[in-house]
Amino acid sequence: DAGITQSPRHKVTETGTPVTLRCHQTENHRYMYWYRQDPGHGLRLIHYSYGVKDTDKGEVSDGYSVSRSKTEDFLLTLESATSSQTSVYFCAIRPGQGAYTIYFGEGSWLTVV
Amino acid sequence: DAKTTQPPSMDCAEGRAANLPCNHSTISGNEYVYWYRQIHSQGPQYIIHGLKNNETNEMASLIITEDRKSSTLILPHATLRDTAVYYCIVRGRAGNMLTFGGGTRLMVKP
8 A cells, every 4th residue: 555545536527627636645755646547558657746846747748737735645637628638547656765666546537528 | 768678468377487578678777677567447566676686575576687688577376366467667767757668468367
């Protein structure tokens, strides 16, 4: 158990509506990540954070924004959801320096109709 | 970034050792090799990682060749619950991310 809670776990929303996914951790880890997973594409990094208010873009950041106002929460926002953002979203944390072992949450299933 | 190449799928008999290969011929000297797996509908699960030496933990063993251009993940006694997609990953360019490829779909059969 990596101490990660993702919410909501399942959501159906309409095209054009805003959506926020929340990742909550209990261990005060500095690094947090948002990935998406789609058939045929594997896991792709959307955004990551290396501290409060410190974030950076990943491989597929277009259409997404993130915020980290406190250590334990990393929010992923779709300002105007599109059908191409239907996916499974995984949050991850990295406990320490040196080796880059990261641990994943259980995922949030998002369907945009 | 160092890229990895894995077979798309493999079968293994229950109770036998599963040997999953990975090629990472462009790996650089300070890059680690990581293995994760993903059981259907679950988040990826960390298995093991290594730099140069072989590593073993309660889940698996990792054998890295001397030139570090390839590695093998060994599940010593595969069970049906080991059926999953296994990802071999080399540390990403920026050092703050792990880039996942297509992985190997391991099917353990009774």
